[in-house]
Amino acid sequence: MTDFGYWRKRSEEYEGKYSNPERVLDYEKRHRLDAALNMADVPASGVVVDIGVGSGELFNRLEGHTEAERVGVDFSRDIILAASGDDSTARYVQGDGGSLPLATDSVDLLFCLGVVGHIGRDGLEDLITEIARVLRPGGQLLFSFANSASPFRKLRNRYVRLRNGSPSDYDEYDPRRIVELLSDCGLSVEISRYLTYATGLVNTPLNIELYKLLDDYCDECSVLSRLAMTWVVRATRDSSSNR
Numbered sequence: 001m002t003d004f005g006y007w008r009k010r011s012e013e014y015e016g017k018y019s020n021p022e023r024v025l026d027y028e029k030r031h032r033l034d035a036a037l038n039m040a041d042v043p044a045s046g047v048v049v050d051i052g053v054g055s056g057e058l059f060n061r062l063e064g065h066t067e068a069e070r071v072g073v074d075f076s077r078d079i080i081l082a083a084s085g086d087d088s089t090a091r092y093v094q095g096d097g098g099s100l101p102l103a104t105d106s107v108d109l110l111f112c113l114g115v116v117g118h119i120g121r122d123g124l125e126d127l128i129t130e131i132a133r134v135l136r137p138g139g140q141l142l143f144s145f146a147n148s149a150s151p152f153r154k155l156r157n158r159y160v161r162l163r164n165g166s167p168s169d170y171d172e173y174d175p176r177r178i179v180e181l182l183s184d185c186g187l188s189v190e191i192s193r194y195l196t197y198a199t200g201l202v203n204t205p206l207n208i209e210l211y212k213l214l215d216d217y218c219d220e221c222s223v224l225s226r227l228a229m230t231w232v233v234r235a236t237r238d239s240s241s242n243r
């Protein structure tokens, strides 16, 4: 189940558009968006959807690069109001990813980035089923999730527990489970990218430099790649899959 209170509290964070060069969190999020955009084949026309739009930053970056209709979905009314106030060229709709207000087989490209950390395992299954429903055959999904096998993430969790006195409530997933779930819904994973290594504990330029260094290495070293904190995958809906 999605934690509505949690997201409401955090909605202010998304106004900053990840623009502070000294915030590790901003670097992480920007880097995730960059990776997803680089991996996507953005169609010249059709429909592009972003589930969990946050600040609407992804659509801002797509502006001028495609004639496709851009539809942002987020269950937070505050976030929808803020994003639509900033960008009148896209359509923003309040809705739950687990029950998308979109027609079957209607979407060419769908982004779902930084969303599944707080929706729980049942929520995840509903979300992926819905994504598969709305994607047209051959349509593409760019999806990110926290890697439960990452030692960097374990380190970060330990720090969070020390600092807050309670464990992190961020949902993490075994990448094999995600690939399996996607495949059960008729989506084939084609490319995976692995991001963000450092512990993310300290907002210093040095820490950000460490991130960049490790991210550069990860493309070349498959063992290191698999340990990364965040995965971004690109999957395509099989043309032959049955409903």
Ligand SMILES: C[S@@+](CC[C@H](N)C(=O)[O-])C[C@H]1O[C@@H](n2cnc3c(N)ncnc32)[C@H](O)[C@@H]1O
Pocket: 002, 007, 029, 032, 033, 051, 052, 053, 054, 055, 073, 074, 075, 076, 079, 095, 096, 097, 098, 112, 113, 114, 115, 118, 119
């Ligand atoms: C961490 S932000 C990610 C923003 C952006 N996608 C990014 O990658 O930077 C998560 C967003 O997902 C939204 N969200 C969380 N659960 C959702 C759900 N079940 N359906 C729709 N939106 C959801 C939250 O309101 C929030 O705007």
